[in-house]
Amino acid sequence: MSDAELPVHDLLGGEVITAIVAAFYRRVPQDPLLGPMYPPHDLAGAEHRLRSFLIYRFGGPPDYLAERGHPRLRMRHNPFVIDQTARDRWMQLMLAAIDEVPAAAGLRDYLERFLGDIATFLINR
Template identity: 45%
Template structure:
C-alpha cells in the first residue's frame, strides 16, 4: 500500500482545495451583489446593509466545507430550515437564489470536479429551504 505524503490533495479538506476563506468570501460577496438588486429576494433581508448576511453565509459555508468553526461558535447550530422558516421560500425564491448563486460559483473558476461538488450541495440546500407551495 502506498503511503500518501502529508499535505497532499487527498488529505486536504474541500475548504482547502478550493482556496480557503478567500474563496468563500468571494462567493458570498458575489452572491449578495445579485441579491441586492433582486426584487424578490432583497425584501427577505430586513437589514439595510447586506454585510451581516454576507458574513453569516461565508462563515457557514467555510465551516460546512471543513474550515474554521466560527459560525457555530458565534451562532450555535446552523438550523438552516428553522432560520429560514419566517420567510416565504417558494419555487420562485428558490430559482432566484440559485441563479445568483450560479453566477457567484461561475466567477470562482473552480476545477470542474470541485465546482460540481459545491453546486450539488447548493442545489440540494436550496431545495430543502422551500417551505411554501406555489
C-alpha cells in the same frame, strides 16, 4: 456525497468561498424577489453569516458555531417564503456568483449539487 468526498483542499482556506459569497451579496439587493427578504441595513452581517457557515460546513474554522450556535437552517429560514421560484432564483444568483470567480470553476458542479440540495431542503411553502 459524504464528507470524505468534500473537496476540502480547495474550500478550506475560505478565499474562494469569500469571493463567491461577496459576488452573491452584490446581486441580492438588485433582485426583485430576493432583495426584499434580506435586512437592508445588515447585508454585511448576512454576508458574514453565510460565509462563516460555509467555511465551517466545508471543514474550516467553526466560527459560525461559536457565533450562531447550531445552524438550524430550516427554522432560521421559516420567516421567509421559500417556494420553488425563490429557491431557483437563489441558485441562479449563486451560480452567477460562482461563474464570476475563476478559482471556483472546477468546483461549480460540486457546489451546484451541494448548495442545490440544501436550497431544496429549505423550501417551506
